[in-house]
Amino acid sequence: MTDRPLPASLPETERTRHRRLRDQGSLERARLDEILDAGFLCHLGVVVDGAPMVVPTVYGSDGRTLYVHGSVASRSLAAAPGTPVCVTVTHLDGLVLARSVFEHGVNYRSAMIHGVPRPVTDPEEKQAGLRRLTEQAAPGQWDYARRPSRKELAATALLALSLEEASVKIRTGAPDDGDGPDAALGLWAGVLPLTAAWGAPEADPLLPDGVTPPPHIAARAHTRAG
Amino acid sequence: MTDRPLPASLPETERTRHRRLRDQGSLERARLDEILDAGFLCHLGVVVDGAPMVVPTVYGSDGRTLYVHGSVASRSLAAAPGTPVCVTVTHLDGLVLARSVFEHGVNYRSAMIHGVPRPVTDPEEKQAGLRRLTEQAAPGQWDYARRPSRKELAATALLALSLEEASVKIRTGAPDDGDGPDAALGLWAGVLPLTAAWGAPEADPLLPDGVTPPPHIAARAHTRAG
Numbered sequence: 110m111t112d113r114p115l116p117a118s119l120p121e122t123e124r125t126r127h128r129r130l131r132d133q134g135s136l137e138r139a140r141l142d143e144i145l146d147a148g149f150l151c152h153l154g155v156v157v158d159g160a161p162m163v164v165p166t167v168y169g170s171d172g173r174t175l176y177v178h179g180s181v182a183s184r185s186l187a188a189a190p191g192t193p194v195c196v197t198v199t200h201l202d203g204l205v206l207a208r209s210v211f212e213h214g215v216n217y218r219s220a221m222i223h224g225v226p227r228p229v230t231d232p233e234e235k236q237a238g239l240r241r242l243t244e245q246a247a248p249g250q251w252d253y254a255r256r257p258s259r260k261e262l263a264a265t266a267l268l269a270l271s272l273e274e275a276s277v278k279i280r281t282g283a284p285d286d287g288d289g290p291d292a293a294l295g296l297w298a299g300v301l302p303l304t305a306a307w308g309a310p311e312a313d314p315l316l317p318d319g320v321t322p323p324p325h326i327a328a329r330a331h332t333r334a335g
Numbered sequence: 336m337t338d339r340p341l342p343a344s345l346p347e348t349e350r351t352r353h354r355r356l357r358d359q360g361s362l363e364r365a366r367l368d369e370i371l372d373a374g375f376l377c378h379l380g381v382v383v384d385g386a387p388m389v390v391p392t393v394y395g396s397d398g399r400t401l402y403v404h405g406s407v408a409s410r411s412l413a414a415a416p417g418t419p420v421c422v423t424v425t426h427l428d429g430l431v432l433a434r435s436v437f438e439h440g441v442n443y444r445s446a447m448i449h450g451v452p453r454p455v456t457d458p459e460e461k462q463a464g465l466r467r468l469t470e471q472a473a474p475g476q477w478d479y480a481r482r483p484s485r486k487e488l489a490a491t492a493l494l495a496l497s498l499e500e501a502s503v504k505i506r507t508g509a510p511d512d513g514d515g516p517d518a519a520l521g522l523w524a525g526v527l528p529l530t531a532a533w534g535a536p537e538a539d540p541l542l543p544d545g546v547t548p549p550p551h552i553a554a555r556a557h558t559r560a561g
Contacts, residue, residue, distance in 0.1 A: 287541030315513030
């Protein structure tokens with residue numbers, strides 16, 4: 110909640126130090142922010158009875174705190190307060206098709222955030238965190254749709270995770286075996302890019318005739334996501 | 336490795352029992368297979384020093400065993416043999432834009448697999464598992480590209496996870512507040528679908544002139560992924 114800016118470099122900790130594929134690791138906070146801003150779906154890892162659970166959920170980031178959504182009744186979030194979590198956000202950008210199977214891989218951008226989350230209980234922060242989360246997934250909807258009532262706010266579980274300890278990995282570009290012995294095989298090699306895009310809005314069948322999507326939704330159709 | 340078919344229903348265990356949003360939970364093995372077959376990226380959760388780590392990686396499924404890729408040097412996989420893991424596969428299908436912020440959500444298909452993985456050491460099984468994994472991500476490449484050498488096989492870490500204990504969640508369709516009091520607000524509501532698609536193949540800049548993508552790669556351009 111302070112205004113002190115986070116350092117531009119991510120700290121190297123035992124958990125975030127890149128042990129392998131070091132060229133794919135980044136310690137720039139700007140890369141972390143880009144990856145988080147490009148999405149809204151994360152995989153939340155928690156330890157329950159000694160075993161990991163990985164749950165897909167939605168998040169919003171303000172560059173300092175990651176707000177992660179969950180239900181009060183959810184087993185994973187009930188277990189999380191005070192216990193460490195790992196939140197991972199991954200954007201898959203393409204298949205790396207090399208000359209050898211061994212050099213095959215994927216182009217991707219991934220951020221892994223470690224920490225002990227704080228359950229958000231203050232109604233004002235909960236409202237602000239939910240707004241962030243809603244606007245990250247569906248920009249414009251916080252102002253367009255009916256906002257949460259006090260009762261709905263209370264029924265919503267929100268975790269706040271500091272963005273202090275994080276690790277970023279990015280792979281881009283062509284396969285790595287273009288200058289190795291396998292180049293002589295004469296095989297095609299390259300990248301098959303993968304893109305996620307929004308389609309045309311599909312109206313709720315229960316909607317009365319004549320209600321059209323507002324501009325902030327209509328404008329998103331056929332644009333890239335992530 | 337036996338041929339006994341897995342039961343058509345997924346077993347309800349302490350971990351897979353759906354506690355909330357029960358209508359989104361499925362115990363049909365066919366749904367699990369569909370979700371696994373539709374992708375190749377998973378999030379692997381392991382416990383390292385008491386804290387969870389969630390690592391994106393690729394997998395291949397034969398309907399009985401999930402083969403998960405990783406490096407021998409990878410901290411998470413080094414920790415995994417003999418210890419429980421959770422592998423989650425999620426396909427995001429769209430944003431559910433309701434009349435109220437509270438009813439907003441996502442359409443998705445998600446599978447969560449629990450178990451203690453077995454490191455694959457037998458060269459024959461490793462080859463078969465890698466083939467499954469390669470063909471799931473890049474159909475046709477196992478036969479087209481140079482296959483792994485003995486040395487490369489040894490340098491590849493592969494985990495095998497039984498598909499016995501799994502949990503599936505699926506949400507499809509319109510928002511849920513079309514017949515509630517918020518319908519009177521007169522707001523547009525519906526779904527903004529999200530689709531991932533393959534783009535045109537991008538040749539490795541080091542490729543000599545005249546080497547064109549083989550049909551199995553070219554045919555994939557502009558088709559849906561997931």
